[in-house]
Amino acid sequence: PWEEEKYEDGVKWKFLEHKGPYFPPGYQPLPDDVKFYYNGKPVKLSLPAEEVALFFAQMVDHEYTTKEVFRNNFFKDWRKEMTLEERQLIMDLNKCDFGELHAMHIKKVEARKNLSKEEKLVNKEANQKIVDEYGYCVLDHHRERIGNFKIEPPGLFRGRGDHPKQGMLKKRIQPEDVIINCSKGSRIPEPPAGHRWKEVRHDSTVTWLASWTENVQGSCKYVMLNANSKLKGEKDWEKYEVARKLKTCVDAIRAQYQEDLKSKQMGTRQRAVALYFIDKLALRAGNEKEEGETADTVGCCSLRVEHITLHDTLDGQKCVVEFDFLGKDCIRYYNKVPVTKRVFKNLKLFMENKQEGDDLFDRLNTQTLNKHLSSLMPGLTAKVFRTYNASITLQQQLKELGNSECLKLLSYNRANRAVAILCNHQRAPPKTFEQSMANLQAKMFTCKSILCVFSVVEKKKKAVQRCEEQLLKMEVQATDREENKQIALSTSKLNYLDPRISVAWCKNMEVPLDKIYNKTLRDKFAWAIDMTEHDFVF
DNA sequence: GGATTGACTTAGGAGGAGCGTA
DNA sequence: TACGCTCCTCCTAAGTCAATCC
Secondary structure: OOOOOOOOOOOOOOOEEOOOOEOOOOOOOOOOOOOEEEOOEEEOOOHHHHHHHHHHHOOOOOHHHHOHHHHHHHHHHHHHHOOHHHHHHOOOHHHEEOHHHHHHHHHHHHHHHOOOHHHHHHHHHHHHHHHHHHOEEEEOOEEEEEOOOEOOOOEEOOOOOOOOOOOOEEOOOOHHHOEEEOOOOOOOOOOOOOOOOOEEEOOOOOOOOEEEEOOOOOOEEEEOEOOOOHHHHHHHHHHHHHHHHHHHHHHHHHHHHHHHOOOOOHHHHHHHHHHHHHHHHOOOOOOOOOOOOOOOOOOOOOOEHHHEEEEEEEOOEEEEEEEEEEOHHHOEEEEEEEOOHHHHHHHHHHHOOOOOOOEOOOOOOHHHHHHHHHHHOOOOOHHHHHHHHHHHHHHHHOOOOOOOHHHHHHHHHHHHHHHHHHOOOEOOOOOOHHHHHHHHHHHHHHHHHHHHHHHHHOOOHHHHHHHHHHHHHHHHHHHHHHHOOOEOOHHHHHHOOOHHHHHHHHHHHOOOHHHOOOHHHHHHOHHHHHHOOOOOOO
16 A cells, blocks of 8 residues: 555665654652651651652552552662662651652642643643654654653553562653664754763664663663554554465464374474464463563463363363463463363373473473464464454454444444454453443433333324434443453454454445544554455455 | 564553533 | 543553574
């Protein structure tokens, strides 16, 4: 779909100009009447120590701050920011009283909420000005929106799940920490007054505009383009094209790994079983992770023996594998899956003479798995199976029809839901779930009562009809919402489902696209909206 | 080959805008 | 006009995977 010529060998652009990242405002010292207390006595902290104290104070009503690991990490890092005197005085977090700091924070939040319409508008305009100035770049001939042009503000690190580094201080990033990437002929961004950049480089083989190293994990952070940019759009399109290519050879690949289950080589059999899981269950590849650096989560290749239980029979089914492990973001994967005899036998073998903590696939890692995959098809890696199986599932499930618009949308959401369940995309049930469900039920009840009365009275045909329509809509809505209680549809919509399937479906079903794609999605998938005809097949 | 680093995609939650309703 | 609810946008953590180094 992209007319302009492609650059050769890894070149991503010829011209790149931008204003550099936007830095968050500096720390505002506490007013004199807001005090921190240690052991009951007011203590005036040095500014660096005060800033970090406030990070903690802002979080005290969050569960995080009750956790041992969080408190210890915080206290250790906080003490590093203190002066010698402060460090000698403040020895015990339990003797710290952040009450006034917390109260001030709450008051500020309240005040922000209670701003008048006009004041909110003023803020909005100020924000827009920042976006206008820093939010765009010029890449080749296009003005493009930048995804994250703001430097992440300092704070306390909030890892997910049982993260060993939770509570550590995430330090303030200075221009001196930031590498700028832009093209040679462009106007180089000005660092904030009195500062300089760590480096200005001109690397056209990468797509980032700025980067810095984050201090908690030591990893790189990047400023990159928005998903609606040409660069990202092309990459996204390519991703789905690779997945479509897998469709043409997936049968051969499946036959191959079925065959490999019988191999004399243990490594080959392990690879075959792993591939079977990745294909059938849409598991992630599962890179190995450094112990103690992150929460203990796994994917396919890093499964350990304690993560599966083998059942010769379970609930009347044979050869059942029970999975129970924490995956990405510490989301639990729990599933009972009947597998073929051969897979089952192999798994028994892999588990022999192993104990808790041992790798299930001790002869396999993601590098060798992906090397094998790329030999079967160029561009094929483990994650392509997720994209492929997600998209093909959507396409198959969309064969369920509905005659009214709301029923059509229900069937679309159900297809989307099937994918989300496959990919294990979960969410915490909304806090208001029970209440809003009850409200909906109440409305439906009212509607039903009205219908009862009116059908007796006769007449009022219009009102009856309207009421019936409303009722149907609410019933569908209730079903949809109930089924979706703990399922996140957005992740698969955004990352796994070829948008052309959805665009074609909308055309065929005469459903307006904005019923299934919000503005962000319509922007991101502009390429698909442009090029897709009603007869598109994934 | 094994570890490390760098670049990029994928992920769920927080918070707020905006809408409909009482 | 305030309130409650929903959905969107933003945020940034946490993955994947290839390149590089030794």
